[in-house]
Amino acid sequence: MNTLLIKRIWVLAGVLLFLVGCTNDLDVEPGDPEAFLDTDFYADPASYRSGLAGVYGNLSLTGTDGAGSSNIQGLDAGTSQYGRGWWNLQELTSDEAIWSWENDPGLRELNRNTWNADNVVLRGMFGRVMTSVSFANEYLRQTSDAALDGRGVDASLRADIAEYRAEARFLRALAYYHMVDLFGKAPFVTENDPVGAFQAPEYNRERLFEFIESELLEIIPQMVDPLQNEYARADKAAAWMLLAKLYLNAEVYVNQDRYADCLQYCQQIINSGYELTPNYLNNFKADNNDQPARNEIIFPIISDGVTTQNFGPTTVMVNGQVGSQEANGGNFGVNAGGWSGALRVPAEFSETFQNGNYNIDVRNTLITEDRIINIPDVSQRDTGFIIAKWSNLTSDGQPGSAIEIVDTDFPMFRLADAYLMYAEAHLRGGGGDLGTAVGYVNDLRARAGNPNAVAANRLTLDLILNERLVELYWEAHRRQDLIRFGRYTGGTYNWSWKGGSANGIAIDATRDVFPIPAASLAANPNLTQNPGY
Template identity: 75%
Template sequence: MLFIGCTSDLDVEPGDPNAFLDSDFYSDPSAYREGLAGVYANLSLTGTNGADNSNIQGLDAGTSQYGRGLWNLQELTTDEAIWSWENDPGLRELNRNTWAADNVVLRGMFGRTMTSVAFANEYLRQTEESVLDSRGVDGSLREDIQVYRAEARFLRALSYYHMMDLFGKAPFVTEADPVGAYQAPEYDRTELFNFIESELTAIIPDLKDPLQNEYARADKAAAWMLLAKIYLNAEVFTTEARYSECLSFCEQIINSGYSLAPEYLNLFKADNDQGASRNEIIFPLVSDGITTQNYGPTTVAINGQVGSKELNGENFGVAAGGWGGALRVTQQFSETMLNGNYNEDTRNTIILADRTINITEVSQKDQGYIVSKWSNRTSTGETGSATEIVDTDFPLFRLADVYLMYAEAQIRGGGGSASLAVEYINDLRTRAENPQRIGVSDLTLDLILNERLVELYWEAHRRQDLIRFNRYTGGVYNWSWKGNTPNGIAIDATKKLFPIPEASLAANPNLTQNSGY
């Protein structure tokens, strides 16, 4: 496995995939760092033999990539994106909210997420106190390993967070459980929530301080962010409101040294791992056209946003035709961007061309507007290192989201300052060159939901946001092709969770299916 940060310190040369599980691997002191790199690598890579290879049997590389699976489930199931190529397995059902337990995209995300848990568990087994004692590990290396272990536990907590959010349950396994054919017990949302909360609280003292770790490695701010996320969504996850805790962790992140990048669109370019973007991105999923190749969310977004009739891929550093108009936005998304509040706003990247705003047939790729948020060009206009698989990292967590989370938690009764919440939103609008400012009287949940769409679209937040705002299921808010009709219809509340994949149920009799499937 190979993981690339901003230096070569975390390079792990591809080799025998079983070496990661072999104690001989750890005979070299540098292997502990390389082993951690392998755990991180699962967030970006799908196998040891290139971007077209998957180490999960029966799944292609694209379907089983961590960030892409997350992006598909959080975006294609909402008003933010429509996937044109509905013959691609599983994607038609996501577009139309008609998925079932045999959906291959769901299987890919479930499998990849639990693979991340397995890698973290094995790393923790190989770095337990007794094991390190038996190898004679001491001194500064022992201190370094304590930090590495905290990062591995963060990655495991992150994976269980995604299982809790998407599936509402998970087979629960830790380093204390046996390796092999072990049928893990099922943890429900409350049990997962409690585990994630306790894990993050336990590891924070051992993580590096904010902005003191290497790029793309977790620090204290990443753990605070994950805690803020679970508290923001706690009413959904456990029925108990935890907005004050969310706001408290948002304050810690805001005061930790991270800062907004001066130019919004530079956050989504090929060199977003450097400069001012680095100081806003709290935790990314890495991509590189040469060394960390993957068909992940940024490769999908950049190639997919190229218009079928515009053929504007060269503007984004990819082939002129991109992926042939694979992605468009819904009428409701476009109306939010074009309703007067965001016409003058650099976050509004809709390309107004000879297109209809609505999509009457998903197969008609010339219908519906396209966007230009992502790019495989650098902030200085240079093309990335390759022209399909991109250099652009995916900002899973960034400071602008924290600003909006603070404002939402404040409105929902979490304490804090309404005037400060207004200031944070106006800071985002100022950066985006939006001339309209808001006051305390404008601060509403509807405004927050719109601001989250405009600031964070195509960053894998929308499904979770719509559920938290009670706009996802039912008929309060309908968007194009919701419920499999052009104008959208209500969908059942059971769609707030995805089903447990059939293959996972067959493999582990301790797992039970979610209601409605």
């Protein structure tokens, strides 16, 4: 598949969507649908595919004028990029990453778990996620039976459009899943609601959970089989993965034990044809859109130094992991100085690798020479260890297409995660087989060259939590994992700078969810604030 072609399509279609999506109201639908996509646009049968590409484009793009533009008024491109917002809220709020430049708006509060309803990163993520809902809704309106009848669309094209509509509904379900996880509620809007100044009702976690589950179960038969869709478009395995994620966290979200369902869908994913990439680190390089990483990455957010430019999570990580004193950006295909030590890891993260039989393991990318493990002052960028997981070089060492904005796609869903989810669901009573669970964990260790196989009697939930850190760090899972394991709020587990203290202190359980942004509350009186904010 010509990946560059789809990236160009995303840009072109994204322009059409962004022209009408610009807003200063974070709880809105796009305006006049005729301004959004008029009849002339749909005169070309290929436009239905391009329109879908625009819905996907909201995951990567922030505006029409390059990486620095934003179509959400009052928010810059970095603050409002979808993948970066998800990454910031899962990683900087946990024990996996610290952002050095605490004068950047909103990030000091994430580092220190002291955010409030005025935090600009929260505002950006809330707005960007609801923009995905808006774009999906408008695409579904424009592809309804009535709309297609009015345009005289023939049966063969309608068959393709049915698949496109299923993907748009998947993207909307994904957006609402992120709202469930981050905010515990959302303004609920579908294609059946009015366009314009509509103040949506608030749905809590229970109602959103029910909607997401029912949507996914309904659309899965209409989606393309695993590995049969174009790269970066969702297939059945992506929908199974989203269901598995929903079920794995169901006790947190809705106080339901759904581990058996989680395990079932993990097994379907594992049996679907996706395969582990032989070289772990190739999942995080500039050509991870191609074989063999393509067979492990189930659903990515794309990035490209030329055509799909964005200050998304991979650009942040590749440049941010460059050491302030090492100036080692050339090793990762970016400027030598990168972003001068923007990202480091807390001591507790480093200790997991150093104390857990991971010394011989390619996943251990810690750079420790001439550095202390602790970060006594966040502004002291030469303290704390750094990592070398992400790269803007290809698997054969060639540079990406640009020197700062990277070609490396962000793997939102990856097969290795399904292996670990199966093992966790089994240990939590979801059925399956202990030998199979142990085998999946050891498959990941063997792929990483780790000689320390896990024995069946050593497979515990504590080990799974560590394995998830080692396998999935900086892939936007950690906050969710710590909450599910009861290690996030409270004082059971404290990490450096948790709660604003260098040694870490307990934080209140209300911080298991984020506050609804003040701007969103002001825009929609149907929304209510989460307790504790």
